[in-house]
Amino acid sequence: MSQIVISGEKTTKFEKKFKLCVGTGRLGLALQKEYLDHLKLVQEKIGFAYIRGHGLLHDDVGIYREVEIEGKKQPFYNFTYIDRIFDAFLAHNIRPLVEIGFMPKALASGTQTIFYWEGNVTPPKDYKQWETLIKVTVRHFIERYGLEEVKQWPFEIWNEPNLVNFWKNADRAEYFKLYQVTAEAIKAVHPELKVGGPAICGGSDHWITDFLHFCERENVPVDFVSRHAYTSAKPHKTTFEYYYQKLEQPEDMLHQFRSVRELINQSPFPDLPFYITEYNTSYSPVNPVHDTPLNAVYLARILSEAGDSVDLFSYWTFSDVFEEADIPKAIFHGGFGLVALHGIPKPTFHLFSFFNQLGETCLYRDDRLIVTKRDDGSIALVAWNVVMEEGDGFEQQINLKLAIDAKEVFIKRQTVDEQHANPWRVWQQMGRPRFPKPAQVDTLKEAAIPLLRTEKREGLQGWLLLSFTLTKNEVTFIEVMPVKDETPTYAGLDDRLIISEHN
Amino acid sequence: MSQIVISGEKTTKFEKKFKLCVGTGRLGLALQKEYLDHLKLVQEKIGFAYIRGHGLLHDDVGIYREVEIEGKKQPFYNFTYIDRIFDAFLAHNIRPLVEIGFMPKALASGTQTIFYWEGNVTPPKDYKQWETLIKVTVRHFIERYGLEEVKQWPFEIWNEPNLVNFWKNADRAEYFKLYQVTAEAIKAVHPELKVGGPAICGGSDHWITDFLHFCERENVPVDFVSRHAYTSAKPHKTTFEYYYQKLEQPEDMLHQFRSVRELINQSPFPDLPFYITEYNTSYSPVNPVHDTPLNAVYLARILSEAGDSVDLFSYWTFSDVFEEADIPKAIFHGGFGLVALHGIPKPTFHLFSFFNQLGETCLYRDDRLIVTKRDDGSIALVAWNVVMEEGDGFEQQINLKLAIDAKEVFIKRQTVDEQHANPWRVWQQMGRPRFPKPAQVDTLKEAAIPLLRTEKREGLQGWLLLSFTLTKNEVTFIEVMPVKDETPTYAGLDDRLIISEHN
């Protein structure tokens, strides 16, 4: 078995772009207590900088209404709920990456909706009123949160307008119009506010090029380019409960990132930042892959490498408090969330938590491993073993030869795999209770804790030989920390005497 | 290997007397935040009914002072701290079992003290003033907490007066005098208050007999008999840091309990309740055995069986916030606590937590196993494997044939042994840091979680064959819960399709 020698002489910077942003169910859900409990957990262990979700202008947040006053119809702007939502975000130390959409019913030109919660996806019936809505809303944000704060919130116009179910007829010209009006309205409030689009999903990347040429041609402001990325095909089976889909290999997502970056590079705005404002394996909120360790190992390489090609990438989503396909029908239902209902971390949660504990100095990286040095001198690595096949086995051994400063090291290893930190498996053993009782929830939480293994090891002439085996779909996090041995300070210490021959 | 057949036809009652009471470091420590954090943890997971500790009348709680007012010396009674302490106990849903002692300096007849914190162990210089102190104090308790509450607080007179270091000269006659004055003072406040003694440690059990005859002869009130029990011999080595002692077999403690109970039975008060107001393996606060899994397995049989002979037994102590032998010199220092400094549960904590989750219907019990049924129909058992020898191995297999009602069961097993839920071991691997840093404390907390294993099993004609192996010094907790399988309600479910051949 080959050995990877890591001398620490050549290093690169590992920027933690994976924690710049995370997705959320529609903003109206942020009023819920369970949603905020999950957000608290995620922020404590990962600490995303931004959060992005649909529904800012949806009727449940209710910013826009038309009312009749003395016989005259006029708009009424209600910030009761959005204030509560953004207050909560900022209190949890996370900023909105503001997606502008969908259409308030009263302002919509049509009745087409998407999702269980019926987001209206038609253009405004009156662009003038839309423009006013945007300006009033953005001004309100500035008045409440201050200009310096709001200047840090990217505004992204609409969501996946290249799909007919997200934008009526996927009408590109209409989208460009919407973009122009909206972007200009935002810039009119303050020119330093940041706007971008076109927020498309994969499959129509010519939109990117067209969009940027449009912006150049029409002199429309654009501060970033955004796109989504999933690696699942159309479902090969759908049931009342679930979608089952083929997944591409993890590399596929990295290819998507690079090819769009290339399009931007060749556009009139080659220096624009590129934001992946959504990504995940499957784009379905009921694909059980999201609940599995496979989802975690699959994404490990993305967390490790995507930052090379994009400026921000946002995991879709942080929580299973989510309603696109109706209220969740069971605690595990294939939702996107890092956190399942009742606050249970899924394997992908730990993936993010592990990467979050890496250092920013990269000592070594390949397609199943990233090794970093932390500021305190300790070494932290994540390794993973993607197995997209049925059955047992598939173990992989990794042999490292690590340069270390210390004579002795304490090695702490945490494991997520099919058998550990996999509450979905334990839930199956319980008989897949849809609405588990408190004691069952407690067990599922206990079952969501990674396996911990520790040992003390001596180095050999400045090197540590570190070999470990990854099981099927294991993601493992290993920390190698210098030991300052205080044992000699315990005068007369003799553990054997605890139960000596005298007993 | 033999099989234990548990049909569930003959059952006994398992009273959870082990949770009636727990010991504490001197009461003055209950002002500390860390102490109360540990108490909160213990009460959440175990929920003791009473707490008992030294130092009610010690000068750091400061109830008794002598002051000079207008040239005249007079007592001043200060309840500032004891109110805060007892308020906190009751807020944590635990009542004081009130140990009367030690002697306030101002009221002491001598200067002999015990412990780092210098508890004065001499008789009062003036029994009249002592009597007043007792009355004023007990009346204050009633005024603050109400008579109905205080009637539930047993008052125990002094601590281990049969030892010269706890009571000057171990003077029995003087103790009987102290007992009489104190008990009568308490009864004078209200006749339904409960008093008892003599709170001796082992080795002088004739005191029990003498004490009860004294009470009869002198018509002195007594509502319970109390004694302590440890199973350690004199240390065969002491160091600046540690005591090393020989331990008797666990049965030894049960023998102690039964023999004293027998003495009471033959006394003038054969029906008096018998309280073990302290017990543990070693009586030393710096014996590392307390930090080990051995301490847990050793005590398992006591928790299982002691309730047969005694009415209350109180583990000494709930927390390592304790100062008898000076301020703890290292996070692990051999303290009595269920909880180590920084809130880290030790193996014995889990022993109590496991027993606390047993049912009250006992299906089977022997010297390494107790099997119970819980009110919800599930089976819960604790098994243990005491190994008081060096080296590896020593595994034990247990084979059970359990009558079950359900077709399928979910089995949840939690393990504490040398390798798991043993933070003391991980601390050694870290180089025994005396004053660990926050990240080290986090690791120790993670290392203090029992190993969880789960499985789903089918019964066979109403029986479940349950075999498991106990490692060296393992205490294992197994729950067998009926499965209500909801899997068929997920129409079209096919886990194989998550990663099908289509992939």
Place this chain on the structure above:
Amino acid sequence: MSQIVISGEKTTKFEKKFKLCVGTGRLGLALQKEYLDHLKLVQEKIGFAYIRGHGLLHDDVGIYREVEIEGKKQPFYNFTYIDRIFDAFLAHNIRPLVEIGFMPKALASGTQTIFYWEGNVTPPKDYKQWETLIKVTVRHFIERYGLEEVKQWPFEIWNEPNLVNFWKNADRAEYFKLYQVTAEAIKAVHPELKVGGPAICGGSDHWITDFLHFCERENVPVDFVSRHAYTSAKPHKTTFEYYYQKLEQPEDMLHQFRSVRELINQSPFPDLPFYITEYNTSYSPVNPVHDTPLNAVYLARILSEAGDSVDLFSYWTFSDVFEEADIPKAIFHGGFGLVALHGIPKPTFHLFSFFNQLGETCLYRDDRLIVTKRDDGSIALVAWNVVMEEGDGFEQQINLKLAIDAKEVFIKRQTVDEQHANPWRVWQQMGRPRFPKPAQVDTLKEAAIPLLRTEKREGLQGWLLLSFTLTKNEVTFIEVMPVKDETPTYAGLDDRLIISEHN
């Protein structure tokens, strides 16, 4: 000015029925954090036993869906949200009084809805499926919470079926059918579960008589009779924001209670309990009277006397987290809540809190005053001064001659009136900010605290002369507590010396 002499010789029992139940916005709102924050506050200070709201079967809670599985339509019962809601209620120590309604869209026979949130108010399209829904749901409650718990939950069938906007055509025969099917379905799950109706509002009290005769004639189970009560007329002005209505005198509500009780007494079930499952001044969620001190003083007599005629009366509602008339458009918007948005207590909150601190022994009661004795011997009274007129003045003096045991008393008085604990007034001073900033919310919270006045008084031969003036719309709470004067124990005390002539 006349004097009321209260010797304490004749007493009656004051049962705190006002705290048996409280109303809530539709159950789906109970998922929200702000809702639960308000509930916590209300439970801490008042502690209602039950909570009742609409929308158990509304689509946002989502219990009932119809789905297609393998080409066949079939019901799917989803308890994800209702479990979370009822778990939260019980965690806050409040039980549901379960209102059965409104109609799930998929089960509805029509499209008529009520409220912004579109509760469907048509009969089921299929009573068999309705019956199954009821049984499955109630069985789920029992499985999750236990039979003993659910036996304590009254089930009330529908809401105000005598109004055409709450029940299609206000069709009485159809309601009786719905009642019969539902009540029998619940009793089929367990005969000890409690059912009742007809939950009408005032104006059609013949329904009560007809309903009870129907139950007798058809042998339909009924365990309690329920009705609502408001004292406001039709609005004399409505605006986009507000309803303005004439209010009857407070007595009017008591008359309503007594007259319906009389109807029950003369019915075939004269012993049935009578529940007022909703009451308030105005029935509109946008009548500003709810935000005023007038609302508090107006209801004082109801809290004092309603328990004489009814077995339970439930203030509608505990919180302004409420959406019947759209999302609240301003922090103060005339909502029913005891607590305004952002957790600000309104005057009526304090009314309940004051009554909650009364004793259960009534010493004296009239139409503006209730005087009680508490278990600890202290006297607690509430007095109020209803002024339904514009302008200043309207003060009232009350002169009491109270028998007291103590030589000295400490008198604590808390006042809510136009000037104090009236955050609505301060909000007006601020310029009525619709969406106040955090600092403004802080000020409003400070402004919501009752004015405190304290004094020490000596009695005269066992009597205390207590005179006080009530301002316009003041509700005042006075506690008279014996003083145990410890001043003499401070030897040498001389407050004058703090700043003596030496200075």
Place this chain on the structure above:
Amino acid sequence: MSQIVISGEKTTKFEKKFKLCVGTGRLGLALQKEYLDHLKLVQEKIGFAYIRGHGLLHDDVGIYREVEIEGKKQPFYNFTYIDRIFDAFLAHNIRPLVEIGFMPKALASGTQTIFYWEGNVTPPKDYKQWETLIKVTVRHFIERYGLEEVKQWPFEIWNEPNLVNFWKNADRAEYFKLYQVTAEAIKAVHPELKVGGPAICGGSDHWITDFLHFCERENVPVDFVSRHAYTSAKPHKTTFEYYYQKLEQPEDMLHQFRSVRELINQSPFPDLPFYITEYNTSYSPVNPVHDTPLNAVYLARILSEAGDSVDLFSYWTFSDVFEEADIPKAIFHGGFGLVALHGIPKPTFHLFSFFNQLGETCLYRDDRLIVTKRDDGSIALVAWNVVMEEGDGFEQQINLKLAIDAKEVFIKRQTVDEQHANPWRVWQQMGRPRFPKPAQVDTLKEAAIPLLRTEKREGLQGWLLLSFTLTKNEVTFIEVMPVKDETPTYAGLDDRLIISEHN
């Protein structure tokens, strides 16, 4: 009555030096929960940067011990408690200003102690061991908290060595020796660590000059000069409970500050920062003046002006959790604390909280008033009325003519005086209960809230005439905030209709 015209044209900077540091009871008390509860409250409302107290090296913190290992006596350094204490400080966002002292018993050359808690005030028996103790301790701090953190901790050597009760014989030469050894030991650990002294109290200011000349002559490091300041004379009466003392006028303290600053200016180190590491009215922990509104008004001018002459001044102390004169004998006992036992804020707490809410732009300042502008454009002022005489009356009127930008302003006024936010007075009305019950504590907390008054006012041609009357010993805090009147947006609003003639 004269008018103060504040046009806002000339402004000065108001630096909030009063919040740079606060005093504490001995560090060992920081282990207590009540202590930390008070610290939390103080940090939330005031937010001091540093905390300074005695007892770092006292035996209850227990850093230094001498132990015998294999027959040889040797030092043992125990950081168990100091780590817990400093961890807690930093967690509450406050840094230690480290006072080095008193002497560990084992290292002391004598037995002289100070205070109930017996701090040893004798020089080290061996300066070499002392030096090692200092180095080991400071190195430990750096290892635990990092060099960057510890570089921000000033180290002050000893406390009031100019008093015979704080330093044996008040031996100046011995102090200089101690200072030199200690300062050099600290600098030897790292030269950028900050050291200072001589921490004297008033009355021996020649020590300052001598000390600085000594440092220059002997080339001893010194980074700041420190001194204490109280304005009370020797007690004219002491009792078992209390000290009564004459107070100088508030100016006296400012004179003390200026005169010492002058001494430094004329010393060899004219640019050294000058720290008042303790100040208060009385230096006695049992002078009831500390519990009064007088204490607050008295200190108002110090908070307003002291920053002109000193670089840091530290109120002695934040909490009545304090034991110099034994355990507090009553809830109000004349302790130094901003917060009384049971977490009750005293008048001086509010003084600090009010000053903390001032802006940093000073518009006007005199000896009873400070007017500031805040960043948001609002005006905030504190005014006070010192009355050191018996009796009623003594009101003072203040008339301001304030330039304002807004048409309308919202005025919020909070008052502390003899009648309001004066829990000490209410406690007297209660009969001065030494150990109050929970309900009494609740009343005292309610009584500790400042009186709130609000109004809306119109300006006149850019000016606001603001007149207010200060009662005896009132400190008042007034905020003048622009109103953005949203009233016109409520279409059809008519408050009179809530109770119209229709009623």
